[in-house]
Amino acid sequence: MAWEIHEHTFREKEIFVAGISENGFVLAEKLIKVLGKIRSGKVQLGEIRLNKTQPLKSTIKVSFPVNKLDNKVLVVVDDVLNSGQTLFYSLSPFLKSNLRQIYTAVLINRSYHRFPVKADFIGMSLSTTMHEHVDVNFKKGEEGVFLY
DSSP: OHHHHHHHHTTOSEEEEEEETTHHHHHHHHHHHHHHHHOSSEEEEEEEEOOSSOGGGSOOEESSOGGGGTTOEEEEEEEEESSSHHHHHHTGGGGGSOOSEEEEEEEEEOOOOOSSOOOSEEEEEOOOOTTOOEEEEOSTTOOEEEEO
């Protein structure tokens, strides 16, 4: 995924990668490590915090100033794209900036989207039933994607 992100952003002097809190942020950190080795430009890491079950009930927080993103490229990262709700609402703070491009990256795409979002960079697409649950674990020694 990092190589694919690099292929789309290699001309940029600086890109911003924002991981959605918890696993999306961990995945963003992992992508940043690889991007730091393969690209010459700066890569800024940030975190997006929101209430995933009720995103309109609280403020969505971004760990870097959104006004620094004018004419920049942003990659928003999450672990699993299911309905698209979390990814959809996590993009709202960036609508106030004049970004050149917004990309989305997910480790697992389940394709049950109810919201108008898509993943630009996908680790794996899984065909599952609506009753199955996908869990991503980044704990050292226990890493994996599990289907229940």
